[in-house]
Amino acid sequence: MELKKINENVWELPETYKQGMKVKGNIYLNDELYEGLQKDVFEQIANVACLPGIQKYSLAMPDCHYGYGFCIGGVAAFDERYGVISPGGVGFDINCGVRLIKTNLSKKDVEDKTKLKELLNEIFTNVPSGLGSKGKIRLDNNQIDTVLEEGVEWAIKEGYGTKKDLERIEENGRMKEADASFVSESAKKRGKPQLGSLGSGNHFLEIQYVDEIFNEETAKVYGVEKDQLMIMVHTGSRGLGHQICADYLRRMENATKKYNIKIPDRQLACAPINSEEGEAYFKAMSCGANYAWANRQLITHWVREAFEKVFKNSYENMGMEIVYDVAHNIAKKETHIVDGKEKSVIVHRKGATRAFGPNHSEIPEIYRPVGQPVIIPGDMGTASYLLSGTELAMEKTFGSTAHGAGRTLSRVKALQMYKSSEVQERLEKEGILVMADSKGVIAEECPEAYKDIEAVANVCDNSGIALKVSRLKPLGVVKG
Numbered sequence: 001m002e003l004k005k006i007n008e009n010v011w012e013l014p015e016t017y018k019q020g021m022k023v024k025g026n027i028y029l030n031d032e033l034y035e036g037l038q039k040d041v042f043e044q045i046a047n048v049a050c051l052p053g054i055q056k057y058s059l060a061m062p063d064c065h066y067g068y069g070f071c072i073g074g075v076a077a078f079d080e081r082y083g084v085i086s087p088g089g090v091g092f093d094i095n096c097g098v099r100l101i102k103t104n105l106s107k108k109d110v111e112d113k114t115k116l117k118e119l120l121n122e123i124f125t126n127v128p129s130g131l132g133s134k135g136k137i138r139l140d141n142n143q144i145d146t147v148l149e150e151g152v153e154w155a156i157k158e159g160y161g162t163k164k165d166l167e168r169i170e171e172n173g174r175m176k177e178a179d180a181s182f183v184s185e186s187a188k189k190r191g192k193p194q195l196g197s198l199g200s201g202n203h204f205l206e207i208q209y210v211d212e213i214f215n216e217e218t219a220k221v222y223g224v225e226k227d228q229l230m231i232m233v234h235t236g237s238r239g240l241g242h243q244i245c246a247d248y249l250r251r252m253e254n255a256t257k258k259y260n261i262k263i264p265d266r267q268l269a270c271a272p273i274n275s276e277e278g279e280a281y282f283k284a285m286s287c288g289a290n291y292a293w294a295n296r297q298l299i300t301h302w303v304r305e306a307f308e309k310v311f312k313n314s315y316e317n318m319g320m321e322i323v324y325d326v327a328h329n330i331a332k333k334e335t336h337i338v339d340g341k342e343k344s345v346i347v348h349r350k351g352a353t354r355a356f357g358p359n360h361s362e363i364p365e366i367y368r369p370v371g372q373p374v375i376i377p378g379d380m381g382t383a384s385y386l387l388s389g390t391e392l393a394m395e396k397t398f399g400s401t402a403h404g405a406g407r408t409l410s411r412v413k414a415l416q417m418y419k420s421s422e423v424q425e426r427l428e429k430e431g432i433l434v435m436a437d438s439k440g441v442i443a444e445e446c447p448e449a450y451k452d453i454e455a456v457a458n459v460c461d462n463s464g465i466a467l468k469v470s471r472l473k474p475l476g477v478v479k480g
Contacts, residue, residue, distance in 0.1 A: 418448065
């Protein structure tokens, strides 16, 4: 293996690793995470480094593992003039992402397990979840197009939140390049009944509390304090995003041949960014991103309603405001410094979170002194982290960091090794209540199926690509 250890948290895959690499690979790991990494991931990082127009490095974050085309945890930026765009660099769940909602309630307010169970029951009833789950609203053809093009703005107009919510969402919950005419009828058909639903698999809704504060100053800016009750929502664009990806992968396979692009893996099918196919995919992907933000907005509204019913108070009085909402499967048009000059690029983040540093114009004004909030969920038995973006991330990773704990076991393997009932009982003994639409998903998503979130957060922090602000621990979990 030609991997070179640069320092305690960064490993380098040299351009000599594979013929055709245009840039080196940089992988953010410590020794523990390196030892547990599938070696196929190195091949995927090298494959991405072969794509036309790639800038600086092919990157992998601390939670990286094998994926479709790009590794999950992969980041790559391509020159906007002569680079490519690839659905494999975004993934099937377009804008799978995380939203963190704060309250002025305390852990003490749910120490009575009856109250916590009542709250979980109400959320479980109010927020549709599970495989193929359907939302509570019905859209006609015109309405789905509006959702795809307006995102959270549509939800706010329909009464699902306020304009203040928009300020704390990446892109303010709307990618303006979205054009619903580039989304297939089959994708829209899948999306119409699912808007406002959590879905299944690794998607979840958690009631958490702030276990530890690492940076008091930044935590204060984010409105976060010890023992505070928080809600984390992790879901994406459901069947609509999956269908958009599937539709455009087929189209990109033809485009790869049409433009004579040599790729080392057919899963990296791509097209020039400024080609007809490239522009079409970006517009459709933007629709998928807007749908996902609208989806998380509806879920936020119904979570607020559940809290209001259980605590018999308004969500405003309970301080239920969005801390931030970040995408971690997306391609974005951004400006970054390359070779000492500002350059327009398309940054692919596939299982990676944007982590813009202080004073960046694209983050909420209130957060600019300390940097963008970064949300990294863990597994349902350990912890999640709130971090802040950094200048070093802007310099080294195109303003990107990890997106979660990252899987170590496949769902099939987890089901073979663990029983849902035993996992649920063990978590309950640790003070964590779990509700799931499917019992099997509890075994599939057991803590042992994931990497050590502490190691992932520490590599982000120690390498400087995101700095720890607070650790959040679960009290109650709703799984699809």
